[in-house]
Amino acid sequence: MGPSLARRARLPGTAVRSAAVSAATSPETPPETSLVPPDDAVAPVRHPEAPAPGTPLGAHYDHCFGCGQALPHGLHLQAHAGEGVSVTAEFTVKPQHQGAPGLAHGGVLTSALDETLGSLNWLMHSIAVTGRLETDFLLPVPVDTVLHLDARCTAVHGRKIYSDAVGRIGGPKGPIAVRAKAVFIEVKVEHFIDNGRKEEIEAAMEDPDQVRRARAFEVNP
Ligand SMILES: CCCCCCCCCC(=O)SCCNC(=O)CCNC(=O)[C@H](O)C(C)(C)COP(=O)(O)OP(=O)(O)OC[C@H]1O[C@@H](n2cnc3c(N)ncnc32)[C@H](O)[C@@H]1OP(=O)(O)O
Structure with missing residues (x-):
């Protein structure tokens, strides 16, 4: 029989203890960027050629764990453009996404949030990577659940792009199961x-579709 999930009596000396932690930083550990935009941050701007609200955004890369169709165990998340700089997305939790029996793994849910937040950059024609992402897990999410995600960009400050997202279960207006705040950092295609x-x-460079998708983001007039 597999390991029991039943609650066990606490072993002597195993109580959780706490100690003061230091916020010291070093060149190897630069200070965290706050998830709250600074006062002089500006509103995000939707690119004039951004897809119309309701348009499926498709995958930015076939082998992307979040949106690609080529990975059988990927999330196969499908995002749609929203109004302004916002997107909606759906992700169905599959058996290969479990953490506890019958429940989605927290890291997988965070990946779904990360992918949805990353899709926002399409609407600004910006190339950006996740710098910081903080997730709150509010409800357990069972296998076969459709997670309905909503993300919006809230502010831009230099290369930093601030955004937040929620994931609901039981329908697009259902209760919030997960939510996240993020800072993406704009980068060059290099x-x-x-x-x-x-x-x-090399494989991506030989794929004309991939090159076309990357080129679309090279210029952000
Ligand atoms: C073609 C389309 C592709 C779309 C892909 C989407 C994929 C889905 C999203 C992802 O999962 S991306 C994968 C996970 N993320 C990474 O792998 C990023 C790894 N980190 C890095 O490569 C670098 O640390 C990074 C490019 C983010 C920053 O390095 P830089 O040397 O360019 O940053 P720099 O030190 O010049 O800092 C620029 C600003 O960003 C801030 N910053 C830098 N790193 C940060 C960080 N990690 N978190 C928050 N803020 C950060 C930094 O404080 C500074 O703020 P200020 O302008 O106010 O001074």
Whole structure:
């Protein structure tokens, strides 16, 4: 029989203890960027060529764990453009996404939030990567549940893009099961070329669809 999930009596000396922690930083650990935009942040601007509200955004890369169709165990998340700089998305929790029996893994739910938040950058024609992402888990999410995600960009400050998202269960107006705040950092396309593994970069460069998608973001007039 597998390991029991039943509650066990606490072993002697196993109570959780706490100690003061230091917020000290070093060159290896720069200070965290606040998830609250600074006072001089500006409102995000929807690119004039952003897809109309309701348009499916499609995958930015077939092998993306979040939105790609080529990975059988991926999230296969489908995002749609919303009004302003907002998107909606749906993600169905599959058996391969479990953490506890019959329940979604928290990291997988965070990935769904990350992918949805990342899609916002399409609407600004900006290339950006996740710098900081904080998730609150409010309700357990069972396998087969459709998570209805809503994300919006709230502010931009230099290369920092501030956004938040919620994921609801039981329908698009259902209770919030997860929510997140994030800061994305705008990068050049070279970020991927310089840092990605050679095999995948070369394969992506040979795929005309991939090149077309990357080019669409190279210029953000
Ligand atoms: C073609 C489309 C592709 C779309 C892909 C979407 C994929 C889905 C989203 C993801 O999962 S992305 C993958 C996970 N993220 C990463 O792998 C990022 C890893 N981190 C890095 O590569 C670098 O740390 C990073 C590019 C984010 C920043 O390095 P830089 O050297 O360019 O930043 P710099 O030090 O110049 O800082 C610029 C500003 O950003 C801030 N910053 C830098 N790193 C940060 C961070 N990690 N979190 C928050 N803020 C950060 C920094 O404080 C500063 O703020 P100020 O302008 O106010 O001074």
